[in-house]
Amino acid sequence: MSNEEWKEIERLGWFPDNMPETTKVKIFVSNTGKVKRSSYKKWNKNNKGYSNIKEYFYVLQTNRGKQRNDSKERIEKYGLYQHVLINGKAYSVHRLVAEAFIPNPENKPQVDHIDERRDNNNIDNLRWCTNIENQQYLSKEKREEQKIAKTKIKPEYKKIATKMFFKDFSTLKSVSNYFKTELSINLSSETIRMMIIDELKKEKYDEIKKSSIKDENTIIVIKYLWLTGNSAKNIAVRLNNKFNTKLYTEYMIIDVLKKIFNKKIWDSLKTKNIKEYFDKDFIKYLYKEIIINKKSIMSIEKITSFPRHSIKKILNMIDEGIYDELFNERIKI
Secondary structure (H helix, E strand, C coil), X not given: CCCCXXXXXXXXXXXXXXCCXXXXXXXXXXXXXXXXXXXXXXXXXXXXXXXEEXXXXXXXXXXXXXXXXXXXXXXXXXXXXXXXXXCCEEEEHHHHHHHHHCCCCCCCCEEEEXXXXXXXXXXXXXXXXXXXXXXXXXXXXXXXXXXHHHHCCCHHHHHXXXXXXXXXXXXXXHHHHHHHHHCXXXXXXXXXXXXXXXXXXXXXXXXXXXXXXXXXHHHHHHXXXXXXXXXXXXXXXXXXXXXXXXXXXXXXXXXXXXXXXXXXXXXXXXXXXXXXXCCHHHHHHHHHHHHHCCCCHHXXXXXXXXXXXXXXXXXXXXXCCCCHHHHHCCCCC
């Protein structure tokens, strides 16, 4: 395009350091789908002086998302979405072009490629749209493709996916890989999930996926791990490793945590530094198990994954009377 135009994406600019003569790094996108970084000046610590950094054109990359699993035929027909890495973060090129050149007064969330070529990021090929509009814009040919793809999912495939996911504790991704390697069928993780929901009906799927954990010791461990800064996903991984199983999922852990904390406490704990949270229930648990039920510190360490030196420290604090007020109300255990 002879009349190529460039516009700055101001929100992506940054200053590389705080020195007085350092200039801002600016990001520009063209109406043809190119992205570049401006030349700029920054402080060089090694030379103890300023360095002039030249203008740089970003490499358009295609190695993100579900499109990596697309067939050769599909890639030849529709191309691949392109992105660039700017200051360590990935940005879709078609969205940058639309943001810079195409007004969006209705604040529509998606950008559609009019000719359905995902690598054609020319301004004339893009438009803002809603999810519903995006589906309506699909060509007759592409709609027919989707229809054919759905008919290829046989009832027995749904049963296989459901059994692998719930009985064999496979992940959605591993089920997808099984279909690809063993049955030569390319199904995304999202398609597998929809197959399972369709097989079980959504209510039953949600009920099984979020099946509750009732073991008291496990609940104590989950609560402690979360209060000390572990994510629900990390807790599930730790429990699965500890008990050599695939039973525990992120959804189950979140379900347990929501039952432990009411909404007000849950929201406040998510926003504050939870490592500073004083978990009285855990101290009461140690008091009950070690002092009253006479369990060994080593056995509690195995149950809770809480280091024995920390358990001893809490027990010493109990002996020193630091928690007297706490146990006056709990002495009936």
